[in-house]
Amino acid sequence: SAVISQKPSRDICQRGTSLTIQCQVDSQVTMMFWYRQQPGQSLTLIATANQGSEATYESGFVIDKFPISRPNLTFSTLTVSNMSPEDSSIYLCSVVIDSSSYEQYFGPGTRLTVT
């Protein structure tokens, strides 16, 4: 497996502002993803973070709202832009370690509340 950390672990933000969430892995990984988990709900994939190129977004998620960077094989950021109360969720990064493995491991999550 891999050790995945996220910063911040939680935050309370004002509507209209932006928050950048960091995901750091203790080893190089082949794939990184960002998921959203709304209160009491399941996980929904936001996008695949591609190293050195634009992220691949799922239906319903756009780059202007959720810009993602992945500058190297151990680090990625997700920004939640122009926040509204509907963005209050847990944001999770996950990784697949190498191209031969199936297993996907999740970070501890960032709990975001927008007031």
Add this chain to the structure above:
Amino acid sequence: GENVEQHPSTLSVQEGDSAVIKCTYSDSASNYFPWYKQELGKGPQLIIDIRSNVGEKKDQRIAVTLNKTAKHFSLHITETQPEDSAVYFCAATIYKYSTLTFGKGTMLLVSP
């Protein structure tokens, strides 16, 4: 795209009983089925998984079965303990894409 249905949404058992959670999937091309346990305030933890070329997999008190023809898979927990209390999620994916589609989750409560 893939759709994963999970049942039941809540499950209450007595310590020592068995618990079974069932999932169905829609895309016959899906070939990897992980199960995650999420405790309150934590990220999902991979507890067991199964690939489409295997019908059953066991790891101590937990097991997963897969029926490709019926497109359903199940999580079995035997000799449940209070520390098994959590939300369990099933998921499905086509391996080469790795993008998981999750079920809605099952809240398992094990009473002492």
